[in-house]
Amino acid sequence: MQKPRALLSVSDKAGIVEFARGLSELGYEILSTGGTARTLAAASVPCTEVSDVTGFPECLDGRVKTLHPAVHAGILAMRDKPEHMQQLHDLGIVPIDVVAINLYPFKETILRPDVTLEEAIENIDIGGPTMLRAAAKNWQDVCVVVDPADYGTILDALRAGTITRQQKFLLSQKVFEHTAHYDALIARYLAHKAGVEYPPTLTFTFEKAQDLRYGENPHQTAAFYREVGRGFDGTVAGVHQLHGKELSYNNIGDLDGALSVIKEFPDTPCAVAVKHANPCGVGTGETLFEAYQRAYEADPVSIFGGIVALNRTVDARTAEELAKIFLEIIVAPAFTREALEILERKKNIRLLELPHINTPNGAWRDMKKVAGGLLVQDLDTKLLGGELKTVTRRAPTNEEMQQLLFAWRVVKHVKSNAIVLAKDSCTVGVGPGQTNRITALELAIRYGGDRVRGSVMASDAFFPFDDCVKAAHEAGVTAIIQPGGSIRDEDSIRACDEYGIAMVFTGMRHFRH
Numbered sequence: 001m002q003k004p005r006a007l008l009s010v011s012d013k014a015g016i017v018e019f020a021r022g023l024s025e026l027g028y029e030i031l032s033t034g035g036t037a038r039t040l041a042a043a044s045v046p047c048t049e050v051s052d053v054t055g056f057p058e059c060l061d062g063r064v065k066t067l068h069p070a071v072h073a074g075i076l077a078m079r080d081k082p083e084h085m086q087q088l089h090d091l092g093i094v095p096i097d098v099v100a101i102n103l104y105p106f107k108e109t110i111l112r113p114d115v116t117l118e119e120a121i122e123n124i125d126i127g128g129p130t131m132l133r134a135a136a137k138n139w140q141d142v143c144v145v146v147d148p149a150d151y152g153t154i155l156d157a158l159r160a161g162t163i164t165r166q167q168k169f170l171l172s173q174k175v176f177e178h179t180a181h182y183d184a185l186i187a188r189y190l191a192h193k194a195g196v197e198y199p200p201t202l203t204f205t206f207e208k209a210q211d212l213r214y215g216e217n218p219h220q221t222a223a224f225y226r227e228v229g230r231g232f233d234g235t236v237a238g239v240h241q242l243h244g245k246e247l248s249y250n251n252i253g254d255l256d257g258a259l260s261v262i263k264e265f266p267d268t269p270c271a272v273a274v275k276h277a278n279p280c281g282v283g284t285g286e287t288l289f290e291a292y293q294r295a296y297e298a299d300p301v302s303i304f305g306g307i308v309a310l311n312r313t314v315d316a317r318t319a320e321e322l323a324k325i326f327l328e329i330i331v332a333p334a335f336t337r338e339a340l341e342i343l344e345r346k347k348n349i350r351l352l353e354l355p356h357i358n359t360p361n362g363a364w365r366d367m368k369k370v371a372g373g374l375l376v377q378d379l380d381t382k383l384l385g386g387e388l389k390t391v392t393r394r395a396p397t398n399e400e401m402q403q404l405l406f407a408w409r410v411v412k413h414v415k416s417n418a419i420v421l422a423k424d425s426c427t428v429g430v431g432p433g434q435t436n437r438i439t440a441l442e443l444a445i446r447y448g449g450d451r452v453r454g455s456v457m458a459s460d461a462f463f464p465f466d467d468c469v470k471a472a473h474e475a476g477v478t479a480i481i482q483p484g485g486s487i488r489d490e491d492s493i494r495a496c497d498e499y500g501i502a503m504v505f506t507g508m509r510h511f512r513h
Contacts, residue, residue, distance in 0.1 A: 006098035099135035139172035234359030244350035258309035264409035271295035283426035294426035385507025407458035412510035
């Protein structure tokens with residue numbers, strides 16, 4: 001009676017010797033190639049070189065090893081079809097019952113900073129995916145293994161008698177998921193190298209970072225995936241959790257928003273408070289303590305239960321202030337030992353470390369899933385459309401210009417329609433996500449209260465009417481920054497001149513939907 005056959009050919013040698021030895025003890029003939037065969041031979045596991053089965057030596061620097069009918073017919077033959085089995089017999093081909101393959105390390109290769117295109121190309125596996133797909137297609141008859149973590153489960157099943165149909169089907173599904181991921185990595189890498197930004201068909205691949213307890217609401221399931229193919233410096237995917245419960249779906253979304261704002265202020269200590277994806281308080285200062293105090297005072301009501309991002313090491317003094325209220329998350333490049341001791345007294349707070357928090361987001365894509373499709377765009381990493389243009393008779397003072405630019409950096413991260421009022425290097429009122437601009441301003445004024453007088457105002461888009469200028473004047477706003485470009489710009493400019501308000505145009509809007 002013909003012994004069952006297993007074909008083993010792996011780049012990742014973890015566990016392969018134990019797996020092969022277990023199969024051999026169960027009576028399997030082991031076929032192998034190249035480095036895998038040498039590894040098994042060194043461990044005294046009996047194996048047969050694939051070239052001895054095919055009658056054809058490996059060639060072209062190992063590019064061709066398994067692309068042969070003696071291999072693929074042995075994998076693809078359907079055992080319940082007599083004509084298939086008769087053809088194998090006539091051709092002298094033995095069926096292959098177990099296929100264990102893992103692929104050339106393409107991902108690991110392209111993640112090296114010094115990798116060349118030639119090195120990446122050489123690490124595109126050809127024979128491996130072909131055998132995997134063949135075995136996965138014939139899953140009813142062939143046990144196919146792509147993940148070394150499955151070796152033990154398969155041996156246990158074989159020792160117990162057989163691998164179930166359901167187990168084989170799940171292993172097959174895992175293969176097609178793996179090869180699709182592998183091919184998507186190759187497609188994205190080559191598209192990047194070719195300078196193709198928006199190809200006719202778009203392939204992205206992500207790896208699961210964690211399952212989440214639920215989504216935006218408890219009745220929704222969710223998981224968090226990391227994009228593959230680049231580093232995670234300065235991103236939510238790169239945080240290291242030091243303390244507290246695991247992050248939730250909403251935590252991750254809010255955290256991404258907080259990090260986007262903090263990157264606007266790399267050159268000065270800054271604190272950003274975010275609630276429901278909108279900044280509710282942003283402050284800068286000579287010290288991190290001063291920056292956090294300003295962010296807190298900007299809106300002491302909304303910050304409660306929010307997320308705070310800080311771009312300098314958290315010291316004990318700042319930690320004492322942070323600990324005075326309930327916060328969901330604190331993220332910073334580092335925490336002193338004393339600061340951690342203070343904050344870890346709060347059982348549920350999540351403390352996250354992100355050493356490169358100021359790293360710009362760079363060339364990441366911004367994606368929004370809509371029913372039936374996907375919107376893809378560049379990230380909004382720019383700030384101004386050119387030189388600022390003063391359009392009123394009065395130009396902003398140096399102090400006003402400093403505050404206008406501060407407010408402009410914040411307003412680009414607030415949901416549209418967006419208004420930000422700022423004074424003394426902190427926000428004093430934020431009006432996010434309204435269906436008209438005057439309501440956004442009225443909301444910001446209400447949040448700011450008495451502190452609005454003497455502040456400056458930033459609007460994410462132009463004023464279609466002069467009503468915002470009039471309301472700003474009545475509240476005590478002294479200067480305004482906005483994109484300009486409305487057919488009724490002159491109405492707003494005229495109103496500013498009437499009230500003595502300085503206005504500058506940026507030439508760039510920052511809608512955020």
